Amino acid sequence: MNFADLGLSDELLRAVTEAGYSEPTPIQASAIPSVLMMRDLIGIAQTGTGKTASFVLPMIDIxxxxxxxxxMPRSLILEPTRELAAQVAENFEKYGKYNKLSMALLIGGVQMGDQVKALEKGVDVLIATPGRLMDLFERGKILLTGCELLVIDEADRMLDMGFIPDIETIxxxxxxxxxxxxFSATMPPPIKKLADKFLSNPKTIEVSRPASTNLDITQRLVPVRADxxxxxxxxxLNAEDVRTAIIFCNRKTTVRELNKSLRANGFQSSEIHGDMDQPARLAELDRFKRGDVNILVASDVAARGLDIKGVSHVFNFDAPWHPDDYVHRIGRTGRAGAKGAAFTFVTSEDAENIANIEKLTGQTIERIAAPGREAADEPAAERPRRERAPRREKPVEASATREPEPHREIGARDARRDAAPELKRERGGRRDRRRERGDEDGDDGGWNGPIPAFLDVTLGR
Incomplete structure (x- = not known):
């Protein structure tokens, strides 16, 4: 099957051909004819399957x-993030270049005045994030009574971000x-309820099991110490055939520090995270797309909606806290039938997160040894148990010894110490040396999540 078999116009087929596509993906082949027949549609598809074109192409013809x-916009596309909204706008520009359609993009981080001017002229396609759309609606700057077609994209992500009440209002x-x-990668009960309430006799298309990962992506877990x-x-990065790569971190500070470290070691890298304003983020994305840099270090703000050709590798520098984020992170590679590779670094604290990911995706991810590291450098939980011969302790006088702390192994050097002051100095010296090594490596090797209440010393002040 090719795009000409789907009933698209000659102008649209010309634009699709010039964009380098000849055969539709499964979701495009299933969805486009139904959309052209004006049917309501539920599309359950993982990221990287060509989902965006499955609604953009028929919308252009309609x-x-x-x-x-x-x-009064004629159609409305709701997106959860600014990056995804901007990506959809790029698709309309690429495929609609032979159709005279007007478009407006309503997202935060840019001047509202320019957006209002575009609306005043009238638009065929309005692409918006829920927050900015609700803001302009409440100001009386937009009317929705003339909207003929609504697209709710990444519905499960909308749920995660708390946008469902806004969507119901819209x-x-x-x-x-x-x-x-x-469209949604998964169909949790709140999304099913939303669909039942606002869609009329929809056709359901499911091109892959909910929350499954792309089979074109080779996935690996790499047990490694945090430091x-x-x-x-x-x-x-040096051993793999890395053409372009996205590296995901859980925290914005880690993104900044890791990018700085990579650049100091000669890598052509850049960064994108939530502390950057919209123009700066788009500028860094453009640098990555142009090939000015081939490594992009990102927080989860960039995990969804980026459609960048040729991303050969994804690295989860931090294992994601939420299993859904894993699916969307690694979905940045292996797109449009291309092969990709995803490596996730796993410390001993990540066992529960990885178990949740494997439960969600229904597959066991292969573990591989960290390159260049001895087994002793792996997290203790990942090392095979080895039998040890009993160790002989040199008798020492009770007055000069201290009982070892619970759950703490004392090295052979400590066992030879027969005086508490010397033991204390030796332990302190080892802590100092570990701290120095951690400073040289630039990673604190510490807690990756929120501070538990019982550790927060600021509480009660």
Whole structure:
């Protein structure tokens, strides 16, 4: 099957061909004819399957007939993040270049005045994040009564970000006779309830099991000590055939520090995270797309919605806290039928997170040894148990000894110490040396999650 078999117009087929595509993906082949027939649709598809084009292409043909009216967009696409909204806008520009359709992008981080001016002229396609759309609606800058087609994209992500109440409000302001398309990687009960309430006799298309990962992506877990992550990452970046790579971290501070470390070691890297304003983030994404840099260090703000061709590798420098984020992170590679590789660094504290990921995806991810590291450098939980011969302790006088702390192994050097002051100095020296090694490596090797209440010394002050 090719795109010409789907009933698209000649102008649209020309743009698709010039973009380098000839055969539709499974979700495109299933969804496009149904959308052209004006049916409501539920699309359950993992990221990287060509989902965006499955609604952008038929929308262009549907909207090619008709006219715009001031403040009343003819169609509305809701996206959870600014990056994904901008990506969809790029798709409309690429595929709609032979159709005279007007488009507006309503996202935070940019001047509202320019967005209002675009709305006043009238638009065929409005792409928006829920927060900015609700803001302009409450200011009376936009009317939704003329909207003929609604797309709710990444619905499960909308749920995670708390946007479902806003979406329900927006849906209630739209004409009941509209066409509604809902896309989601998973279908949790709140999304099912949303679909039942606002979609009319929808056709359901499922191209892959919910929350499954792309079979074109080779996945590996790399057990590693927290203070060795950077060293192992540099080894993998040099050893693997890395053309372009995205490296995900859980914290913005880790993103900044890791990018600085990579650049200091000669890698062409850049960064993107939530503390950057929208123009700066888009500028760094453009540098990555142009090939000015081939490594992008990112927080989860970039995990969803980025459609960048040729990303050969994804590295989870930190194992994601939420299993859904794993699916979306590694989905940045292996797109449009290409092969990709994903490596996730695992410390001894990540066992529960990895178990949740494997439970969600229904597969066991292969463990591999960290390159260049001895087994002793792996987290204790990942090392095979070895039988040890009993150790002989030299008798020492009770007055000069201290009982070892619970659950703490004393090395052979400590066992030879027969005086408490010397034992204390030796332990302190080892802590200092570990701290120095951690400073040289640039990673604190510490807690990756929120501070538990019982450890927060600021509470009660």
């Amino acid at each position: 909207l090619s007939q008709g006219r715009t009216r001031a403040l 849906c209630s302001k739209l004409p009941k006779t509209r066409q509604t398309l809902l 060795k992550k950077r060293e192992v990452l540099r080894t993998l």
